Amino acid sequence: MKITIASGKGGTGKTTLSTNLTSYLASQNRKVVLADLDVEEPNSAIFLKGKLKTEQVFNKMVPKWDSTDCTLCGKCAEVCNFNAIIDLPNEIRVYPALCHSCYACSELCPTNSLPMTPERIGEICEYDSDNFSLVEGRLDLGQEMAVPLIAGTIDFVDEKFDGYIKLLDAPPGTSCPVIEASRYSDFVFLITESTPFGLNDLRLAVETMRVLKQNFGVIINRYGIGDNGVEEYCQVENIPIVTKVHNDKEVAKLYSKGELIYPKIEHFKNSLDEIVEFIGGIK
Amino acid sequence: MKILFTAKGSEWSSPMDARFGRMEMMVIYDEESDTLEVLPNSETEAMEHGAGLQTAKKVLKHSPDIIITGNGAGGKALDILKTSNVKIFIGAGDMSIKEAYEAYKNGKLTEQL
Amino acid sequence: MREVVIISGKGGTGKTSISASFSYLEGANAITCDCDVDAANMHLLLDANFAHQQNFMSGEIAVIDKDLCTNCGDCYEVCRFDAITPMQEYHQVDNISCEGCWYCSRVCTHDSITMQQQKAGDIFISDIKNGAKMAHAKLGFGAENSGKLVAKVKQEAKMLALKEDKEYVITDGSPGIGCPVISSLSGANLVVLVTEATLSGLHDLKRVHELVKTFNLKSVCIINKADLNDDVTKEIEYFLKKENIELIAKLPYDETFTKSLAKAMPIVEYDPNSKLSIVIKESWEKIKNKIQE
Missing domain, CATH: 3.30.70.20 (Alpha-Beta Plaits)
Known part of the structure; x- marks a missing residue:
């Protein structure tokens, strides 16, 4: 099973959610791997302190x-x-x-x-922790072709982690990189906040998913800070709301230190439970 | 001396274009014959990437001795320009062509290459 | 006319709220420009009315004429992007996969493939609630290369500023460190780096500063949510000192931020007398002084 976690814009809590979900699933003895596809700014490794296992140069073919x-x-x-x-x-x-x-x-x-020859554009790093794996695509500074590296990272995960729950942390936006990170998944979680901003971004992301004919659901983060716009929109558009993660300064504090949230905050863990249950229901 | 200006118009009083790769026009002043030659550079507008490279190639075809511009040429364009002996002077982005020429004559512009 | 560009590297640092507040404060004296075209939302805070629209064309995709296609398969052979699928009687292009490289159209011996320009987005000029105008855009689905769109939006904003003789262009820059942010920085008189007191905020600040340095631009910094993590704030301050970047302000973690967002208002409009608003007002004055230096 492959699930992409995406959001229209950055800073909505995508990485917080995907790293915590990975660790939580692993703590329940599920075989899980997280792929950080935000190849320009990968920082999942800050939160999931695994040990670097393999580092593989990623090339693209260019004429020489x-x-x-x-x-x-x-x-x-x-x-x-x-x-x-x-x-x-x-x-x-x-x-x-x-x-x-x-x-x-x-x-x-x-x-x-x-003649076409390989040229380095980045690397794919695999980290190991006690009970889960993290794979990270990392584009070299100054390189712009994110899409081939995203595709390469997904291929790497597909080959090495057959039978695992694969969580893909997508780059933000609605352009090519996020499409590459979403189009071959079984399901996409769109993370948003319940503000007019969040709703605006969600609409764009939904438009994208519909063109891709992709199945998706919404996770509302920092619930309680804004209005009901996102919920009303989801109801009208018939989009499932997977969970609502409550707004909490303590979450932000833990995040700022690079710590996992669910071991310390009960309501956050409850939200993860709802997500896990939802995943169980995906075909 | 042939001096090439990155410009937004075709007259001495026209404003300079601070950009190199996507300059609107190349204005070439030939000091010997005291003539101005104007070449539009509109084809780079449609280019998504690599405008600097194409412009540099085009610039070299006209073999100027000096280029006067605003922000300076980008890394890739510079790389192409280095294949010739052309000198680049920058910092004239907010001037008119005339002012840029005078600033160059008075040694007020910085040399990029 | 002077241009201030506000960037942050990572999303969610409050860059747009702060930019919109600056626009609101400067009022009719500034043109506002939203270069965050991937997920544009500054227009929500400033009540943009989308008065003028123009299409943004960019990129091409191959189009196969069914009637001329002989199903020979030459195009399928050469395509490296799996964008061509053989059908029963003709070949078909997958618009999402096509990179617009022209290779198929060059090898087709039956002239059945043409390259067509795509509409990649919309550019808008709007009247906004500070009494001035704003240039902004919406990138279309799956469109590549927002760098070019950013350049267009900036051009519109600058033309407006010149035409209407405005003193400032206030630009909400693009996120990340790629092509779009490079486009949004071009021609800036001052760069405002907005970061937050988190590890990823610091990480991204460093990366984006590397970029600003290569363009020789003058920059200042605002640390948002500075009380979230004192250790990280100290680290950011140390970094700024080392790199000789002036720290303009430290903003506290404040729910006013999100409350004003929820009401679709810039902070300085939503709660003009709050401590946060006062610090933002002071910051804008400092920034203006810095530009004049």
């Missing part, structure tokens, strides 16, 4: 100029729609950060002067 037979015809630069290749009077320059790995330049080159 081989001058031997090159006639400097410029076809490569012409077919690259991402401006990743510049043909200068005496040389061809490749800019890997702009490359989408479409292979067009390499395969359409009449002299095979641009």
Whole structure:
């Protein structure tokens, strides 16, 4: 079973919830793995203090100029729609950060002067704790292609953790990265707050999930701070509310120290119980 | 000397464009013949990425001796520009082309390359 | 015209509430600009009326003409993104997977594939409740490259500011450290880093500061929820000192923040006499002085 935890914007408690849920499921002897797919800013490892087990370089394929037979015809630069290749009077320059790995330049080159070669864009780290695993995709600074690394991290988890409950902590937003993190899951939890802000973000996230034809439910975080807008919206749209996590400064305090919440706060644990029960009901 | 300005218009009084890669126009002043040549750079507007690279390539085709701009060229563009002997002067983003030229003449601009 | 850009690295630090408060305080003297296009919501706090809309076009996807397609499979062969599916009588493109690389259209010998520009979002100019205007946007579903949209929104805001002779552009920057935030920083006269007293707040502050440094921009900092964790606050202050960034204010953890959000108001409007509002007002004055330096 694969479940994505997503939210329209950052700071809604996505990481707090996914790290706590992972640890809680593990404490009940469930086989569980958490994948942190917020590859630009992964910080689940701050909360789940596991031991680094494996570290794997993640590459993307990019063309590399081989001058031997090159006639400097410029076809490569012409077919690259991402401006990743510049043909200068005496040389061809490749800019890997702009490359989408479409292979067009390499395969359409009449002299095979641009063989595709691996180039590091980040790494996939696996952490082990007593009873659960955490896998984290980490994009190198200055790299922009988050999607291939997200896909690679999910593949890594799929291969290594067959039969586990797989929780995917998605990056924020509604753009390509969150779509990649959601589209192949069995279910998506959308986390939001019960404020006009939260509702606005939720609407965008719901729109995204509907285009993906994805099954989803809503978790209301910091419940009690705002109005009833989110609940009313969910009712009208027929979206299940999985649980309401109550607003509590103590939660924020524990979070600020990088500590897990549920061992110390009962109402938070009750919310996790509701989530676990809900997961049990997913086909 | 051929001096290229990153600009938003085609006259001496036109404002400079602080951007290099996405400059609206290239205005090239040839000191010997005392003429201004104007080349629009509108194709970079539609580019999502790599505008700096394309602009740098285009700039080099006109082989200027000096480039005068505002914020300076980005890392990738700079990399392309380094393949020639062109010099870049920055800090003229808020000026008119005329003012930028004078500031350059009076040594008031910073050299980027 | 001077531009202040407010950024935070991570979400949820109160960046938008603070930006909207600055806009509200400066009133008709400023143009407001929301560059957080991924999850834009500053317009909620400022009662934007979406007066003008324009389409934002970006990116392309392949479109196969069923009638011209001979089902030869050349496009399917070359596509690295699994975006082409062979059907009974023709091939079909999956819009979500297509990267717009053109490879398929270049190899199709039957001219049955064309590349079509996509509408990737909307750009709006609105009248807002401080008596001035605001430029903002909504990124469409699955649209890539909000960096380009951010650049457009900023351009609109700056044009408005020039046309209407405003003294300030107040920009709510994009989150993260990628392309969008780089776009939102371009041309800034001052950067305000908003962080919070949490470990991840500190972590992200450091990362985003690295970025600001590479652009040689002057920056100041506001620590939100500063009383949440004294140790982290001290660590942030130490970092700021080391990096020579002026600390403008420390805001307390205060429910007024969320209460004003719930009422869709900037803090300084919701409770103008609260301690929080007073600190925010002082912060804005300090920021203005800093820009004039």
